[in-house]
Amino acid sequence: MAVTSSLPQDIDLSIGPGHRPADEHLAHLKLGRSFLAGPHAGEDIIRLRWYVRESDGALVGRVWFGPGAQGPPGHAHGGSMAAVLDEALGSSCWVAGHPVVAAELTTSFRAMLPLGTVATVEAWIEKADGRKLYPKGHILADDGTVYAEASGLFIEMTSEAFDALADRLE
Numbered sequence: 699m700a701v702t703s704s705l706p707q708d709i710d711l712s713i714g715p716g717h718r719p720a721d722e723h724l725a726h727l728k729l730g731r732s733f734l735a736g737p738h739a740g741e742d743i744i745r746l747r748w749y750v751r752e753s754d755g756a757l758v759g760r761v762w763f764g765p766g767a768q769g770p771p772g773h774a775h776g777g778s779m780a781a782v783l784d785e786a787l788g789s790s791c792w793v794a795g796h797p798v799v800a801a802e803l804t805t806s807f808r809a810m811l812p813l814g815t816v817a818t819v820e821a822w823i824e825k826a827d828g829r830k831l832y833p834k835g836h837i838l839a840d841d842g843t844v845y846a847e848a849s850g851l852f853i854e855m856t857s858e859a860f861d862a863l864a865d866r867l868e
């Protein structure tokens with residue numbers, strides 16, 4: 699069954715009585731926007747390109763965190779960095795021939811990443827044990843500063859599970 703990718707207009711995220719918007723509590727801070735709550739305009743959240751390093755097969759990315767990726771004022775949301783690392787660690791397995799999904803992901807945030815920064819992502823398979831892959835990765839500034847690093851357990855899909863997913867591609 700194909701998954702539709704059209705933008706739904708009728709998703710109801712309202713909640714029952716006894717709640718008021720958290721924005722009202724935060725309005726005095728003038729945070730403006732956040733990675734998850736938006737508002738988002740166009741494609742100014744994250745842009746990235748993945749590469750495979752020819753010397754060792756590691757996955758390397760160049761990533762830009764835009765205004766829509768905001769967490770703390772002017773800096774990247776931890777979830778935005780975790781999302782990049784999730785995809786990086788998973789993709790390091792896929793490009794090595796292992797179609798995986800994430801089972802566990804541990805992320806350490808080491809330095810705040812200013813919005814507008816272009817950073818480098820690196821990810822590689824640290825260890826493999828049957829269907830269990832243990833990739834690691836990090837997001838680095840051009841001067842070597844580590845913004846965030848991650849390790850995870852990724853499970854290689856069975857051929858039946860992979861075929862079932864392939865059936866859902868549009």
Ligand SMILES: CCCCCCCCCC(=O)SCCNC(=O)CCNC(=O)[C@H](O)C(C)(C)COP(=O)(O)OP(=O)(O)OC[C@H]1O[C@@H](n2cnc3c(N)ncnc32)[C@H](O)[C@@H]1OP(=O)(O)O
Pocket residue numbers: 784785786787788789792798799800801802829830851853855856
């Ligand atoms: C080019 C394309 C690039 C794409 C990159 C994508 C990167 C993005 C990665 C993601 O974010 S994927 C989305 C988030 N992940 C999920 O939605 C996965 C949800 N979980 C599952 O689908 C299943 O739980 C899973 C496939 C992970 C495991 O189910 P299985 O039935 O295939 O495996 P099974 O339960 O037999 O477990 C196999 C082994 O893994 C272990 N295991 C499974 N899930 C675990 C878990 N969550 N934590 C720890 N260990 C786990 C399990 O104990 C067992 O260990 P042993 O072999 O030693 O007995």
